[in-house]
Amino acid sequence: MKKIVLFSILALAFAACRPSSDVSVSSPDGTLSLRFEMADDGSIGYSVQRDGDTLIATSPLGFLTGEYALQKGFSLIGKNRMDHSSVWETVWGEERLIEDRHNALTVQLRHASGIRMDIEFRVFDDGIAFRYIFPGQEQLYLTVTDELTGYRFTQQAEAWSLLWRTEYYEGLWEKRRIAAEDNTSCTQDTLCSPLTIEFADGTYAFLHEAALTDYPAQNLYVRDGMVCTCLTPWRGEQGETKSGTGTVKAYITTPFSTPWRMVVLTRTLPELVASRIMLNLNEPCRIEDTSWIKPMKFMGIWWGMHIKTMTWEQGPRHGATTANMEHYLRFAKEHGIDAVLAEGWNLGWEDWKHFSFTEPYDDWDMDYLSALADSLGVQIIGHNETGGNAADYERELDTIYRYHARHGIHAVKTGYVAPVIRTTDGLQWSKGQSGVRHYRKVIETAAQYRIAIDNHEPVMPTGLQRTYPNLMTQEGVRGQEWNAWSNDGGSPCEHVTVLPYTRILAGPVDYTPGVFCFENPVIPGTRVHSTLMNQLGLFVCFYSPLQMACDLPEHYMAHADAFRFIEEVPCDWEQSRLVDGRIGDFCIFARQGRGTADWYIGGITDEEARETAVPLDMLEDGKTYLLTLYRDADDADWLTRPYAYVIDNKEVTNRDTLQVRMAAGGGFAATIKQK
Ligand code: NOJ
Secondary structure (H helix, E strand, C coil): CCCEEEEEEEEEECCCCCCCCCCEEECCCCCEEEEEEECCCCCEEEEEEECCEEEEEEEECCEEECCCEECCCEEEEEEEEEEEEEEEECCCCCCCEEEEEEEEEEEEEEECCCCEEEEEEEEECCEEEEEEEECCCCCCEEEEEEECCEEEECCCEEEEECECCCHHHCCCCEEEEECCCCCCCCECCCEECCEEEEECCCCEEEEEEECCCCCCCEEEEEECCEEEEEECCCCHHHHECCCCCCECCEEEECCEECCEEEEEEECCHHHHHHCCHHHHHCCCCCCCCCCCCCCEEEEEECHHHHCCCCECCCCCCECCCHHHHHHHHHHHHHCCCCEEEECCCECCCCCCCCCCCCCECCCCCHHHHHHHHHHHCCEEEEEEECCCCHHHHHHCHHHHHHHHHHCCCCEEEEECCCCCEEECCEEECCCCHHHHHHHHHHHHHHHHCCCEEEECCCCCCCCHHHCCCCEEEECCCCCCCHHHHCCCCCCCCCHHHHHHHCHHHHCCECCCCCCCCCCCCCCCCCCCCCCHHHHHHHHHHCCCCEEECCCCHHHHHCCHHHHHHHHHCCCCEEEEEEEEEECCCEEEEEEEECCCCCEEEEEEECCCCEEEEEECCCCCCCCCEEEEEEEECCCCECCCECCCEEEEEEEECCCCEEEEEECCCCEEEEEEEEC
8 A cells, every 4th residue: 555644633623512603614725614504493504615705605414314304403512623734645646646635624413313413524725525424323224315415606607517317427518507596597407426617707616526435426406506416316116215205315324424525616727627635535545555556558459349340249350359369469569558458358249148257259268368468568458348237247256356367367347338237236327326336346356356447337436546546447438439339420529628627527537549540430420520639639638547549550550650659658647737728628738757757748629729838837947858749730620631740859948838739629749758
């Protein structure tokens, strides 16, 4: 486990204090403050201020359960204050070191029914968070039918969001109005968490949850101008309360803590992107030896299936054959790519009903390939598509992971293609409590076999990678594959300029960048809406410690000079920053390779061409660097001339500014290496 460097923990008051009306807590630099509020009827709420202005007006807290209405009737029986400042080291990430500085307030409550409940608030300089804690108390089982947490933002706001029933979160994020007075625009249109919010005064918020554990994922809707919580329900019999008082969302047994509810609140977009509140709210790493968890770039027998030149199942165009995998492994070795994924290597693809994860097709020689991979020093990434049959998968986890580990496979891409999954509790939403339990079981079991997970069709990430760094990346996005077969023609250029500010703020994304061939054999008219340089820019703008270069070796060799950037770009960083951007328009990221002096810059734009200027002030003073810039040619355009690019080399220092033009649907990438 990485060492946690604790600078200071200052406990101001551990013991319960007498109730007081002044129940508030400010952030370490005093910018934000949060007040816990209780009305005469014992109903509870909170409000948030920044520099004296109210950002979140009094908003409700509490629960409805099948047993009790934990909505009012509370009395305050004590409070604790604790200030915290520490720096911890990530196993992998967008930064090596993360600072956690916050002030905490825990209010201790007793409900009229006798139930004890605490609420722990944490106030950071860039946001607030809180969770409900039910301390151990005799025989307390609750069936939560509604969580009442609300967020009454005081300003006019627009939120980037997805509808909660968007299958696998694979949709186009849209901007919707959150109106302070008007409740017609999106009332009852339940949305997925997270929301990225733009306020009328040009400031921002990111509303999400952290450390989702044994509880349903939150969804959000707007009622009377307030953002309200709607937990994902149980389905079937488990979804019915005995007393008929609503739909069951969660079964909890004390002691129990809910996931954190968090709102990042910043004045600028770079600050929003830089916030690490979500990771700080998750528990420290529970895996003792993390030396086997390695960030990797990988290729795969994959895109061929999506563009239908190969098949998952056996036949004349079967992709995952021994010969093809050998070709990929040798190509990866030659080009410094760490790993190769293979889909369709195992029995079951004919009907998607009975997958085996320990029996290969007979044109796949697992022993030979694992020995070859080992001798080449290239990893094999396994693939376990369950077709949504989580229950069978869970039952066999040990056998499956033992088999993979025995063949030297230490990363597995899991898949759950089914609108509802079959868990040990029957057909359930994957983001309901039962689904959340399943995914956790997978991560924990995989860790025992030293296997990292790339989870497709997941629950929206909530920062669990801090605790389980073997959960390396997840899908939960309308990824590149849609550009191969989507009837709507592929994702619009804007899509990739929304994701860094929305989905990717929730965690690493397996988007699969790197298409180098834009002729689509599957559906005429459907294609990747980007220039080749935009594809390179994605490797820096989209963070994933397992980063796939998704195209075929022959397509890469057709542009070997541009492929050089993919060979060189790391996927693990010392530090990262958003240099410039606007949600849905463009973004430019700069990242320093972990443990190196070298920087990588990536930019992507929507359908509008843009001139950009990137000051190189992140470079070390007094040092000279060699910059290689991969940029759109002057006449490049995603639709008409996607392959038109130029590669320039020059010496730069931290006094220089990089001027680059991005074409429509274009982008750029740069390596900046210290001489
Ligand atoms: C959907 C996943 O997103 C994709 O990556 C995978 O190839 C297919 N399912 C098959 O498992």
